[in-house]
Amino acid sequence: MGSERPWLSSYPQGIPAEVDVDKYPSIVAVLEEACATYGGNPAYENLGREISYADVDRLSAQFANYLLHEMKLKKGDRVALMMPNLLQYPIAIFGVLRAGMTVVNTNPLYTARELKHQLTDSGASVIVVLENFAHVVAEVVGQTAVKQVVTTGVGDMLGFPKGAVVNFLLRHVRKQVPDYDLPGAIGFRDALDLGSRHALPPIDIRGHDIAFLQYTGGTTGVAKGAMLTHRNLVANMQQSSAWLGTNCKPGKEQIITALPLYHIFALTANCLVFMKFGGLNHLITNPRDMKGFVKTLGKIPFTAITGVNTLFNGLLNTPGFADVDFSHMHLSLGGGMAVQRAVADRWKKVTGVTLVEAYGLTETSPAACMNPLDLADYNGAIGLPIPSTDACVKDDDGRALPVGEVGELCIRGPQVMAGYWNRPEETAKVLDAEGWLHTGDMAKMDEQGFFYIVDRKKDMILVSGFNVYPNEIEDVIALMPGVLEVAAVGVPDEKSGESVKVVIVRKDPALTPEQVKAFCRENLTAYKQPRLVEFRDELPKSNVGKILRRELRDTPRVTA
Known part of the structure; x- marks a missing residue:
């Protein structure tokens, strides 16, 4: 069945069956090209402050130099990042990657127990944490291999005087920064300052090097780190941008990034794919404040938004959302969980744009299937396997099933992870000898090659x-x-x-x-x-x- 690929005949015009996944040797190569092409363009905006691609280039190099020269870390070392969406986040991500190291994305809402597991399991040597969550790090850091904690305040990259005012308010007026004791911790801005005294050495980063350890709970037991290589993520950028390419205008896109960058969906779809287009990511720090979120949306001529069903539903039920200007928006992408028909229909009615459903997993970097962007209406499918991707439905004995029959969805392609970090037995359970990733999702395929998720195997x-x-x-x-x-x-x-x-x-x-x-x-x-x-x-x-x-x-x- 893999060779037939019935879905290719349903591809919108101009979308290739295969993409060149080896065009860039690493994520860093894509970043450097974007910074060279779009240097003066804004890359990220947060709480009213913008930084350009040239700023990202300069600041991420400073952070890379801090890790290499001041911390004396080596290629392949792990650095944990524990923050909501702030300007510090992309600076730190690209700094770690440019140093040839591995990013360990960490949920800032973790309990001490969950954090200790992730830091111990990954063997992270440095953690960058927003001070609001530093008390949790303080509880466990002594029981881990972390040698340096870097703390940052919400206002650190917002410039003077705004940054100082924001930090003062959060620390002393709203009392949102619990007391913590981290002797030897260094501030993020101080780390950048130290890094600015060095030059970035050339670092040989290859496709098979691990870019991210992306932890996933799965539905069973303890969180495992999916090893996502530079090649995995470059492949997924190439695949996704080929799918979006005809609609996206280089240097003109503004995307709303409300899902956290520590989650694989926003990390790839927003941070990485839109970097390739020279787009501007509007980082939303606290999307749970729906009123504030809608107010922010009212000020931005955004062209794209990604989210999960609950986010779209929350927006639709927030007063003022219907009055937002949607005239620039051409892309609404839903993933992470099933998009409900009622939400999709209402979204289309309010915004005039179809809510396009995509499907992916942490283990597939994440995009595996996407609906055509020219879809007239919500269709209930997760879409078609994207370029250079194979998909099939298998029964419990591993046999491929015919059209219309329900079985486990399996995915094969260059975006499939290298395996779980230090867990060969767990890896063997999901990756078979032929390279198929068994997703744990029950699905069926129709005649046109559209896939439909019927449900999680475990939720049936x-x-x-x-x-x-x-x-x-x-x-x-x-x-x-x-x-x-x-x-x-x-x-x-x-x-x-x-x-x-x-x-x-x-x-x-x-x-x-x-x-x-x-x-x-x-x-x-x-x-x-x-x-x-x-x-x-x-x-x-x-x-x-x-x-x-x-x-x-x-x-x-x-x-x-």
Whole structure:
């Protein structure tokens, strides 16, 4: 089936079947080309301050020099970054990469236990942390191999006097920086200052060198570091930019980056792909402040936005969003979790732009499938495998299944990770001998080569021997006007083995379980209908807004 690639006939005009994934030897080569071509253009904006490509070039070289000359780190050493979206983030990312080292992206909301695991597992020697989270680092740093902590304040790169005012407010007025004790820690600006005294030596960075250790919880147990090489990410940049290329104007794009850069989706799709186009990334530090986020959107002639379903849904339900000027926007890209039809339809109605769904994993750097950008309307598919990518659906014995049959989605291509860091057994479970990555997602392919995710293997609910996929139930209930958010999970049932339970956040406080069940009776076959309906004020979510079904299964409550 791999050789047939039925999806190629559905490709929009001008999109190649293959891209040159070896055009650039490393991410650094792409950065250097972008800085040379677009030096004077703004590259990143945050809290009203812009820095140009020339600034990124200069500042990232300073940070690279600090690591190489002051810290005496070697090629291949790991550097952890623990920050929300701030100007410091891309400077640090590109500094680490230019020094020939590996970035360990770290969620700033980690507990001490999670942070200790990641620092120990990765063997990071330096960590850059926003001071608001430094107290967590202080708790565990002594039990890790970290030799230097670099702290930074939200205002550090905002210039004088604004930066000083912002830092003072957060530290002393809003008291958002808990006390911490980190003897020997150095400030980010001081590190840049030290680095500015040295020249950047030539460093031989090859495609197989590890650029990022990108930790992924998976749905089982302990977080593992996916080894993403320079070649993996250059390949994904080439693939994604070929897909977006006809729509994007070099040097003219402005993309809204609300998902955190420590997440693979924003890291590749926003930070890296738009760098290749000489675009401007608007870094949103706290997208959870939806009112503030909408206010920011009102000031920017943005051309593109990426997000997850919960982010788009949150924006649509925030007063003032409908009044934003969408006349420049040509790309809305949804990924990270299934985009719901109700959200996609409303997005199109409010913005005039189709919400295009893409599919990827940390392990695929991340893009594997994307819908055509000229899609007239939401189609419920994750799209077509992107250039230089193969996909197939396999049964439990590893046999490829024909069109229309449901099995495990498998992906093969140059963007597939090198494996999990120091975990050969875990790597062997997901990467087979022929190079197929087994995604753990249940999917089917249609005649045209479009793939549809039916669900996570692990989220599937088995009712009296029937497979029930939560996405389908959630999509139906999300159509009810009184529902803000919904998640479906399986719960043990004496009669049927498992039955369906739905947890709903209401938009209409008067909504009752009976109304939900009646609606489902009209729209779902009997075994798919929820036996239990529970209302909550909010659904548990991951740091990027993915609904955590596992937590809903593990924390039952009284239900109607």
